[in-house]
Amino acid sequence: MAHHKKNRNVGIIGIGQTKHSSHREDVNQPELIHEAVRLALQDANLTMKDIDCVVHGNMELFEMVHQPDLWHVLGTGAYGKDCIRITTGGTVGATLSCASDNLAASGMYDIVMAIGFEKLQEGHTTGGITNMADPLWFRKIQAGALTGSSAYDVEREFGLERANRASLTYRIIMDKHACLNPNAHRAFGLEFSQIDDLIRTSPKLVGELKLIEMCSQSDGACCVIFACEQKAKELAPTPVWIRDHITVHREETFNIFGYDRTVPVIKTHKFAAEQLFRRNGIKDPINYFDVFEMYDPATWWAIDWLRDFFALPGDEHLKLVENKEIMIGGRMPINPSGGVIGSNPIGATALIRVAEAALQVRGNAGPHQIPTPVRHALASGFGGTMWTVMTMLENELNW
Amino acid sequence: MAAEQLKGLEESYEVEGKMALPYTYFAGRVGSKFITTIRDQQKIMGVKCPACNTVYLPPRQVCDKDFTDIRDNWVELSNTGTVINFTVVRYDDRHLPRKAPFVLALIQLDGAGTPFMHIVEECKIADVKVGMKVEAVFAKETTNTILDIDHFKPEAEKISIHALNAARKQWIPVEEPVTNEKRRGGKPDMATPVIITAALTGAATMKNQNPSVPYTPEEFAEEAWKCWQAGAAMVHVHAREDGGMATHDHGRIKATHDAIKDKCPELIVNLSSAVGMGKTAEQRISQIVAIKPEMASLNTNTMNFGIVERRTGKIFIDYVFENTFTMLQDFGRAMEENGVKPEIECYDMGGLDNTLLIARQGIFSDPMNFNFVWGVAGGQAFRAESFIAMMNALPPRANFTTCGVGTDEFPCIMQSCLLGGHMRVGLEDNIRMPDGKLARGSYELVEVAVQVASALGRPVATATEARLIMGLKPR
Numbered sequence: 001m002a003h004h005k006k007n008r009n010v011g012i013i014g015i016g017q018t019k020h021s022s023h024r025e026d027v028n029q030p031e032l033i034h035e036a037v038r039l040a041l042q043d044a045n046l047t048m049k050d051i052d053c054v055v056h057g058n059m060e061l062f063e064m065v066h067q068p069d070l071w072h073v074l075g076t077g078a079y080g081k082d083c084i085r086i087t088t089g090g091t092v093g094a095t096l097s098c099a100s101d102n103l104a105a106s107g108m109y110d111i112v113m114a115i116g117f118e119k120l121q122e123g124h125t126t127g128g129i130t131n132m133a134d135p136l137w138f139r140k141i142q143a144g145a146l147t148g149s150s151a152y153d154v155e156r157e158f159g160l161e162r163a164n165r166a167s168l169t170y171r172i173i174m175d176k177h178a179c180l181n182p183n184a185h186r187a188f189g190l191e192f193s194q195i196d197d198l199i200r201t202s203p204k205l206v207g208e209l210k211l212i213e214m215c216s217q218s219d220g221a222c223c224v225i226f227a228c229e230q231k232a233k234e235l236a237p238t239p240v241w242i243r244d245h246i247t248v249h250r251e252e253t254f255n256i257f258g259y260d261r262t263v264p265v266i267k268t269h270k271f272a273a274e275q276l277f278r279r280n281g282i283k284d285p286i287n288y289f290d291v292f293e294m295y296d297p298a299t300w301w302a303i304d305w306l307r308d309f310f311a312l313p314g315d316e317h318l319k320l321v322e323n324k325e326i327m328i329g330g331r332m333p334i335n336p337s338g339g340v341i342g343s344n345p346i347g348a349t350a351l352i353r354v355a356e357a358a359l360q361v362r363g364n365a366g367p368h369q370i371p372t373p374v375r376h377a378l379a380s381g382f383g384g385t386m387w388t389v390m391t392m393l394e395n396e397l398n399w
Numbered sequence: 400m401a402a403e404q405l406k407g408l409e410e411s412y413e414v415e416g417k418m419a420l421p422y423t424y425f426a427g428r429v430g431s432k433f434i435t436t437i438r439d440q441q442k443i444m445g446v447k448c449p450a451c452n453t454v455y456l457p458p459r460q461v462c463d464k465d466f467t468d469i470r471d472n473w474v475e476l477s478n479t480g481t482v483i484n485f486t487v488v489r490y491d492d493r494h495l496p497r498k499a500p501f502v503l504a505l506i507q508l509d510g511a512g513t514p515f516m517h518i519v520e521e522c523k524i525a526d527v528k529v530g531m532k533v534e535a536v537f538a539k540e541t542t543n544t545i546l547d548i549d550h551f552k553p554e555a556e557k558i559s560i561h562a563l564n565a566a567r568k569q570w571i572p573v574e575e576p577v578t579n580e581k582r583r584g585g586k587p588d589m590a591t592p593v594i595i596t597a598a599l600t601g602a603a604t605m606k607n608q609n610p611s612v613p614y615t616p617e618e619f620a621e622e623a624w625k626c627w628q629a630g631a632a633m634v635h636v637h638a639r640e641d642g643g644m645a646t647h648d649h650g651r652i653k654a655t656h657d658a659i660k661d662k663c664p665e666l667i668v669n670l671s672s673a674v675g676m677g678k679t680a681e682q683r684i685s686q687i688v689a690i691k692p693e694m695a696s697l698n699t700n701t702m703n704f705g706i707v708e709r710r711t712g713k714i715f716i717d718y719v720f721e722n723t724f725t726m727l728q729d730f731g732r733a734m735e736e737n738g739v740k741p742e743i744e745c746y747d748m749g750g751l752d753n754t755l756l757i758a759r760q761g762i763f764s765d766p767m768n769f770n771f772v773w774g775v776a777g778g779q780a781f782r783a784e785s786f787i788a789m790m791n792a793l794p795p796r797a798n799f800t801t802c803g804v805g806t807d808e809f810p811c812i813m814q815s816c817l818l819g820g821h822m823r824v825g826l827e828d829n830i831r832m833p834d835g836k837l838a839r840g841s842y843e844l845v846e847v848a849v850q851v852a853s854a855l856g857r858p859v860a861t862a863t864e865a866r867l868i869m870g871l872k873p874r
Binding site for chain 1: 420461
């Protein structure tokens with residue numbers, strides 16, 4: 001896969017997030033978005049006058065509002081500006097970031113504002129996702145993001161007890177991180193000593209997939225401001241540079257019948273990571289990156305995907321979790337923010353990954369800032385029929 | 400599908416699907432208040448951005464142009480507006496609010512800077528036009544949605560009083576003398592135009608009683624202009640401070656007077672020489688001499704002027720309104736010498752007799768203009784026979800107008816109009832419409848007076864005619 005040539009570098013210069021919650025009944029959709037937009041503008045010390053283009057994204061019809069970007073102008077400030085709407089499913093937040101990077105890099109716009117939002121309380125998420133499945137060609141069995149089968153795979157490979165304990169260890173680490181993040185939706189204060197109880201008591205959804213292991217449905221918004229290199233250097237004391245991003249998806253992953261058996265089924269995460277790291281000359285990603293904000297819709301996927309992203313052999317990925325190396329202060333901190341399991345306003349979720357990774361690079365993430373300097377950060381997005389978006393962030397323009 | 404199109408597809412089939420996606424959305428605090436105000440008060444409120452002066456309807460928290468927080472900056476809008484665009488819905492669907500065909504229009508309410516969508520009914524679809532004036536019809540039962548305004552209907556056509564006056568001959572004074580005998584003959588001169596005065600504030604009515612009470616010069620000018628549009632030839636003014644207190648400050652009174660004259664040069668401005676409670680004689684008259692309005696009120700007797708609860712007789716404020724013979728004489732002389740025509744305020748027959756007594760000094764120029772005031776706690780309540788007795792006691796050529804406090808307002812002006820006199824209405828005297836709803840401003844009360852005049856077939860006086868009738872000096 002050819003490395004695209006960037007016309008010019010792009011940096012993140014402003015970040016704003018709302019408090020994420022199951023019910024933001026105190027604000028309507030434009031008002032919710034406005035909170036994030038105002039915070040991002042404040043963070044960048046800009047006004048709407050400085051913004052050249054607004055990129056707006058959420059899940060298609062999850063709130064049952066057709067073309068929500070039009071109503072949301074009341075909160076986005078896009079009045080009279082160039083505005084682009086993107087909906088690529090669960091990855092939409094990450095795609096917003098890629099699009100904003102491309103729009104600024106191309107030279108079309110100097111400063112681009114990306115806005116991801118969701119107010120899941122108001123829609124019918126499962127109703128929307130379930131409609132993906134239909135027993136016709138190319139519309140196979142994937143009904144939303146539930147993944148009992150991954151739990152089964154991990155269980156089969158490593159044994160039920162070890163798999164379950166790894167999954168719950170991951171879950172509790174995420175909760176401990178979420179407890180440090182004031183914006184997080186779910187922060188229960190779980191302890192590692194509760195693992196056995198939770199395995200026993202948490203309601204089972206599909207196979208070993210338990211309620212406690214799933215992500216939430218959240219209301220929330222995230223806004224990130226991107227600027228071309230010159231503007232970023234002028235305007236921001238510590239711009240966070242976007243080194244590269246990659247998008248990979250393949251629908252036939254979910255076609256149980258009929259895919260070409262001569263082509264091996266490679267998971268998109270693994271494929272994307274290999275391509276991205278190869279073209280950037282990164283041979284040892286687990287040592288190269290200082291933090292990884294991973295789109296982790298459920299613990300089983302999370303622990304399985306660590307292996308894909310970092311090309312880890314054997315049970316290295318489980319050991320990372322079991323030895324708590326993924327905690328803040330560990331060897332490879334995953335999701336200091338608490339991740340998707342902590343907060344999941346879907347259209348914002350993948351943009352929050354980029355935003356949180358950028359905050360870590362800037363060094364002012366707040367109580368969940370990791371203690372050692374962050375020079376290289378990774379963010380991923382996931383969605384729909386096996387979409388992967390990965391974004392690499394750097395604190396210096398020296399690659 | 401036609402048979403040839405189906406050829407080769409006989410063995411194929413379509414899969415039918417159905418999506419049911421229930422949803423809700425939070426209206427927001429501002430949006431919720433917008434709906435509940437329509438529901439509970441039948442009032443349509445917008446928010447105004449102080450930075451760009453846009454009045455948003457439906458209201459919103461933040462100005463989307465400049466991000467100013469405007470959530471508390473409520474303004475009441477008119478129930479009437481203009482269709483700025485529309486479409487005809489010609490298909491039926493479950494989610495539509497009416498059976499097709501019906502009209503969905505973008506309606507910009509008077510005073511709003513943005514349009515909103517609603518249904519236009521009560522007229523033929525073919526008669527709906529861009530630019531047509533419409534008014535809101537509120538729903539009888541609430542749904543807690545924008546359909547608490549049930550629909551808009553074409554606004555009842557209001558013919559401008561100024562257009563009516565332009566279409567008739569101007570009234571010219573008749574040279575023959577008017578005698579008391581003629582009045583007593585029971586044949587009032589219904590051909591003389593009736594002068595409508597709007598008393599915009601008084602000294603006591605506050606915004607918390609009716610938000611349309613003006614305080615600032617700009618608010619006075621706006622209210623006066625609306626009254627002028629509605630048919631008033633004169634406004635009666637007590638200037639206020641920004642906080643609403645009555646003031647005797649010459650600068651403020653002049654600014655208020657001039658703001659009204661700038662906005663409506665033709666309108667007669669009648670300033671109060673009572674000003675407000677606790678003002679000295681000097682404070683009361685010096686401002687009239689300084690500003691020299693065309694007219695000013697002249698009070699005729701020392702009297703109780705309090706606030707007493709009508710139902711229980713309980714006294715809230717006990718106050719003596721001092722108007723000695725000397726003040727009557729000195730104020731009257733000061734006004735006449737400065738070209739200010741006095742409007743002689745009679746709260747009972749005694750006040751009228753006081754004036755006639757002092758008038759023997761030859762202070763007052765002809766014609767004298769009297770105002771019979773009813774319903775002040777300390778003066779007399781409105782009674783038809785008292786009215787006639789006072790009218791019959793007037794000197795020849797004198798004019799009379801009348802005003803009444805609270806519910807006395809409507810019967811007293813009607814009797815005055817019936818007997819050939821003039822009418823004063825406004826928020827100083829009364830804050831409510833005949834049906835008990837708060838008046839949207841003095842202008843709505845002026846509209847009631849215009850209806851009274853038209854029911855009796857009397858023309859409404861233009862300002863020019865009013866000057867001729869009352870004998871105001873040309874300026």
